[in-house]
Amino acid sequence: MKTTVKKLSDTKVELTISLGSEELSAAEQVALTKMASDLKVPGFRKGKVPVSVAAKHVNPAALQEQTLDNALSKAVAEAFMAEKIQALDRPAVDVKKFVPGQELEFTAEVEIIPPVKLGNYKKLKAKRQAVKVEDNEVEEIITRMRENFTEKTEVKRAAKEGDEAVIDFTGKKDDVPFDGGAAKDFALKLGSGQFIPGFEEGVVGHKAGETFDLKLTFPKDYHAKELAGADVVFTVTLHKVNELSLPEVNDEFAAKCGPFTSIDEFKADIKREITNQKEREADEKLKDDLVGELAEASKVALPELLIDDQIRSIEQDLMQNLMYRGLTLDSYLQTQKFKDKDDWRAKEARPAAEKRVKAGLVLAELSKELGVEVSHEELSTQIEAMKQQYGKDPKIAERFSDPNVHRDIANRMITDKTVEKLIELNK
Numbered sequence: 001m002k003t004t005v006k007k008l009s010d011t012k013v014e015l016t017i018s019l020g021s022e023e024l025s026a027a028e029q030v031a032l033t034k035m036a037s038d039l040k041v042p043g044f045r046k047g048k049v050p051v052s053v054a055a056k057h058v059n060p061a062a063l064q065e066q067t068l069d070n071a072l073s074k075a076v077a078e079a080f081m082a083e084k085i086q087a088l089d090r091p092a093v094d095v096k097k098f099v100p101g102q103e104l105e106f107t108a109e110v111e112i113i114p115p116v117k118l119g120n121y122k123k124l125k126a127k128r129q130a131v132k133v134e135d136n137e138v139e140e141i142i143t144r145m146r147e148n149f150t151e152k153t154e155v156k157r158a159a160k161e162g163d164e165a166v167i168d169f170t171g172k173k174d175d176v177p178f179d180g181g182a183a184k185d186f187a188l189k190l191g192s193g194q195f196i197p198g199f200e201e202g203v204v205g206h207k208a209g210e211t212f213d214l215k216l217t218f219p220k221d222y223h224a225k226e227l228a229g230a231d232v233v234f235t236v237t238l239h240k241v242n243e244l245s246l247p248e249v250n251d252e253f254a255a256k257c258g259p260f261t262s263i264d265e266f267k268a269d270i271k272r273e274i275t276n277q278k279e280r281e282a283d284e285k286l287k288d289d290l291v292g293e294l295a296e297a298s299k300v301a302l303p304e305l306l307i308d309d310q311i312r313s314i315e316q317d318l319m320q321n322l323m324y325r326g327l328t329l330d331s332y333l334q335t336q337k338f339k340d341k342d343d344w345r346a347k348e349a350r351p352a353a354e355k356r357v358k359a360g361l362v363l364a365e366l367s368k369e370l371g372v373e374v375s376h377e378e379l380s381t382q383i384e385a386m387k388q389q390y391g392k393d394p395k396i397a398e399r400f401s402d403p404n405v406h407r408d409i410a411n412r413m414i415t416d417k418t419v420e421k422l423i424e425l426n427k
Contacts, residue, residue, distance in 0.1 A: 119297025
């Protein structure tokens with residue numbers, strides 16, 4: 001077998017491979033052996049037909065096709081291994097010449113993992129941010145906890161800001177109800193800013209039992225395009241007005257919130273939790289900053305195949321996030337000032353994808369430079385831990401026996417260990 005490698009770019013190569021009669025004869029024997037297993041010949045049991053006999057009974061065209069496939073597959077695998085080519089996908093094969101039993105010449109074009117020139121990974125400037133918890137952060141948690149224990153008392157007076165109003169409402173645009181503009185027995189805290197400007201203010205001053213109209217205008221930047229800037233009328237029926245009272249911040253309140261004997265103990269616990277959260281965030285930001293700085297200082301060409309994969313992943317994440325928030329892609333594109341989906345891909349998704357791909361390639365190269373590995377014991381321990389966490393679902397448990405999943409887990413572990421080493425080198 002003769003192989004010639006032509007570099008088309010930093011991310012793509014073309015191999016020209018030539019095979020002679022010896023390689024083609026071996027490929028034909030493999031093809032005959034496979035075809036013989038399914039062949040029916042008088043005097044022989046199925047699967048027991050000798051290759052020499054099978055050669056006289058198989059379809060010559062089918063044999064030639066199978067021989068060609070075998071020769072191509074074996075030659076590509078051997079050539080990639082011999083030339084130490086890390087292919088990112090199946091190669092595009094183009095047969096230039098094929099004389100059965102004598103000669104085969106073809107090209108194989110494929111995207112590859114490009115060479116990486118690492119920046120100085122021992123002298124990065126990113127530093128871990130100092131963690132500090134302010135008193136007002138603790139007070140914000142206390143306020144939210146107080147709201148969880150809010151006491152409601154029905155009153156007969158007119159509603160005022162800070163009250164809870166239990167209402168029915170129907171919104172109409174040009175006398176036609178619009179989607180999402182109606183609800184029954186909706187508990188609305190007046191002054192919370194849940195509704196569009198003017199709605200909550202319009203309920204203030206009314207008493208239980210009253211029905212009234214609110215003529216309002218949706219904000220021009222409202223996420224639903226069909227309602228942005230539109231004049232509408234809400235018909236509201238006020239069923240009940242509840243006065244809301246928050247509990248006093250004292251030892252009794254602390255005991256309601258958990259196993260605390262005093263308000264000072266409760267506040268100390270809140271401060272400790274906020275501190276732990278900020279410590280974790282500071283750790284993650286340091287990792288991101290170091291990797292980002294190293295990627296910026298390194299040089300590597302980015303394969304389009306990897307960029308396209310990341311764009312699809314980013315798009316999928318966005319769609320799931322929007323669905324969770326009850327928004328549409330069109331509304332997101334409009335509020336973010338994108339012309340269309342292609343504009344979003346070009347301006348937001350692609351730059352993010354390129355950063356991800358570059359960081360991944362740089363970290364992979366760094367792991368080789370530092371000799372980072374994951375032992376069989378470490379991998380087994382991690383898989384077992386993940387089984388305990390996610391393995392209650394039979395479908396998820398089954399995935400943990402897949403060698404491809406094992407490889408993905410090992411790669412993630414290598415990446416994590418590489419980032420930890422990067423932190424140590426830059427302390």
